[in-house]
Amino acid sequence: MALITLRRNVCHLPAFWIHGAALKNQPINHVHKAVKGHHLCPWFCSQPPELFRVRFRHACCKKFHSENGNDPHPVGEPVYSQVRDWDRLEQNLKNEDEQLFIRRLNGFTSSEEVLSFISTMETLPDAVAAGALQRICEVEKKGGDRRLPKDILENSLFQALCFQFEQEPSHLSNTSLVAALHSLILLHVDPQSNLLLNLVAECQDRLKRGGLEVHNLCILGESLIRLQGPDCVTLELILYQLQGEKLETFTPEDIVALYRILQACAEKMDQHQTFLNKINNFSLSIVYSLSPKLISQMLTALVALDQTQALPLVIKLGKYVVRHITHFTNEELGRVLEAFIYFGHSDRFFTQALEQYVTTLSLTLDPEVVSKIMEYCSRKLILSKPIFDAVAESFVCQTEKFSPSQVSKLIEPFGKLNYLPPNASALFRKLENMLFTHFNYFPPKTLLGLLHSCSLIERHPVNFMAKIFSPFFLQRLQGEESYLDRLSLARLTQLFLTSVLECHFYKGPKLLPNFRVRSFLTPCCSLETPMDFQLYKSVMVGLIDLLGARLYFASKVLTPYCYTIDVEIKLDEEGFVLPFMVDEDVHQRVALCIDGPKRFCPNSKHLLGKEAIKQRHLQLLGYEVVQIPYHEIDMLKSRLELVEYLQRKLFSQRSGDHWQEG
Structure with a gap:
């Protein structure tokens, strides 16, 4: 195990080439030895480089043994105290293992805390040093994808850490090497700096020798994708070596990392589909052990890789999404919903879990998640009144937080699924005020879809x-x-x-x-649902028996008002049924709406918005609308019952109606 000797390297650190302002450390009473030919390349900043002599006065410079016989301790401090502190630290290092240090590092919430912690140590195991870089990366990334703050860049201990990684990468363990490389890439180190070039060269050398384990191969693969893109030659070698490993030796984290690597190479999936099929089949056995974050990442990769043949895996992931739904972050839940929309997955258990989740947290949910939930309900035609009511309340309470696209995704499902929430007045008042204020901010097609959906529910x-x-x-x-x-x-x-x-x-x-x-009924982008052919055949048989002949009704009649009527029956002024080809003496037109399952919200008797507005408009145009829903036809047990049913539907309100004999 390699050890990074911080005190020696910090106190005898050579001159550095760095960008930016000079370090503001006070000099100490010690002559720093300059090492000719060594410098730290400009990694982090974009200003022109200037040469500075880096001098440190740090906690770890106050307590160390001089190897050349000089007394480097600061003036006025007793030597005995330094030696005693130093011995105590060495003993602590022996008594505590590396994992304990890693756990302590993971508990810190700022880079300063991490650096302060490692400053108390004279020698630092390479695993702990790599862990320190990783933790610095994690805490800095929480504030967004940005570069390190200047005070961290100029911190002498941080520079010493990086310098040691640059100078002695061959002494690092495999795990420490790839972890350090990954963290430094995430911290936006200059790809052409000596630091990264040396680390990458060492990784490539060990890769060619076949000396990297599965976990390290996965981390290295993701690192090189970030650094050099998915087309780098080394990545192909990594995938080749991974394909030679038994999937049983992969941890769940490694499997998901492998998905992420393949996701970055989506354009080359033809070359790796056989390998991916093996991963999909194997992943069925590890779903139970995946965290919410890993489930989200796996589903996202499956979407990016267009793995529509992996539906058993998607379905199994869906079952565990139900168990973990309260533990997803907003972003993770959004990705899960995107995947379910993409694969067309839904089940009642997920809907129930989503209902409980939304009703509990509706006023605190991120607007993007709210809009994504409504988009999911819209795509799957899920009319969940608890979800719709909670979302409507959320919009009324925090309208200003929603963007135009989010507003559109939130409102359109109300029209599509033909539902008005209890607070409909407040909801549409808020929407109208927002449109008045931000009308020009809405993309034209988004605005048109939004206003059209409002008209479906008579708003x-x-x-x-x-x-x-x-x-x-x-x-x-x-x-x-x-x-x-x-x-x-x-x-x-x-x-x-x-x-x-x-x-x-x-x-x-x-x-x-x-x-x-001219017509709302088109093969694509239709504002009407095509007639269910099997249901129509059943109704047609009953109509022929009832009216006596096929000539007394017409099918699929396109009106001058763009709507297509499933079945039209014409009546004269005395109530006689006229042959469908007759246009004179027509006093009343009866429009039969033969409504199959696709015209309703799934598993309900609730008409979709586009069917509700059609029937409403046909009535306003003078048609007598007679609805023949599938769930009523399904209750009939014989042909005679069907004829009696149609008799009641068509003529029970008009006892004087008759039909011509053929």
């Missing part, structure tokens, strides 16, 4: 219709494209139809005809 954006129908907004919406996308045109058209049918007091500009669509 019509009347005060903003004039703006979104204006040529200026439409030009912004189109951007640099030669035409508007189909979904945007459909939303604009439905908003225009809403202004005509449901907002009679709106007198602003109308939507120009060239921005209107």
Whole structure:
């Protein structure tokens, strides 16, 4: 085990080349020996280099034995006291093992505490020295991805640590070597400095000799990705060696680190897919031992690597997400939800856990997490009233914390899933105030989607219709494209139809005809749900029995108002059913909405927002809307019951209605 002798190196440290201001340490009564040809390359700062003689007066310079027979102790301090303190420290080092020191390092919350701790030691095991660098990196990174503060850079002990790593990397253990390299890279050391060049060269030499263990290979791989990018040649050698190891020898942390390495090489996944398949299968056996952080990282890597064939692993990870949901950080939970959205994963246990989590912490949740939770519910069509109510309350209480994109992700699910929370008045009042204040900050498509979703649940954006129908907004919406996308045109058209049918007091500009669509039912980006074919076949058989012939009803009828009617039946003034090809003497049109499961929120009888607005608009256009939901058809046990059911639905309110004989 190599030992870094701090007192000797600090008190006999050669001159350093560094950037920035001179160190403000007071000189001590000792002649520093200059070592010719050695200097510390500029790593951290960007100012032009200036030459400074580094002199230290440090705690560890006050207590040490002189090896050349001189008496280097400060004037006025008894030599005996120094020797006694020194002997005590040496004894302490013998009595306490390295792991204890590492645990003590991990308890510190600032770089100053770390440096103060190691300053009490004359010799420092390389593992503890590497641990000190790692802890400095951890505590500094908590404040964001930034460089080290100037006072740490200029700290004599920190410089001595780095100098020793630069000069004697061959004396370090494998673990200390890769840990030091990883920490220094995270601290933004100059990649061309002697310090990093020496450490990288030593790592490469040991790698070629096959002397690095699995854990160290994983750390080295991630370090080189940060330093040189995923295309570095050494990374291929690391992956080659890792593929030769038995996965049973990997710890859970190593497996997740391996996922992160492969994630960085996602563009080369064709070369590593076979290896990745083995990792996916093996990971099923270690899911139980993963921490929330590791679960989040594994799911993120699976998304980046497009591992749609690894659904058994995703499902098993989902089960453990339920157990750990309260222990995820906001960022980790957001990544978990992103992964579930990507893989289409959901289950009632996760929904229940999410409900409890949100209702408990709704007023303290990060806005990004709130919007991500609502996006997840929207994508999976999960109408969870506890979640929606808690999120609505959160938005009302802290509206100013939400960005435009977060507001859109939060509000749109209410319209999509056709739900108004108990505080709907306060919610939409807050939303309207925010739109008045920050209208121009919303991206055009985001704003259009937000306002359209409000109209689905009869919260019509009347005060903003004039703006979104204006040529200026439409030009912004189109951007640099030669035409508007189909979904945007459909939303604009439905908003225009809403202004005509449901907002009679709106007198602003109308939507120009060239921005209107002819049909809301399209193969993609549709504002209507296609009819369930099997359900339609069942209903059609009953209608033929009831009406006597197929000619008395039409299917998939496109109206002049963009909506497609599943089944249309025409009645004359006396209530007789007319053949569907007849257009004269039509007094009443009956629109049958044959609503299959996809038109409802899953496992419920609650219509989606786009189906609710369709039925509402058809009624306003003069149609008699008759809803035929799948859950009522499923209750019927015979063809006779089906005919009687349709008889009640169509004619029970109009006893004088009849149909023509064919």
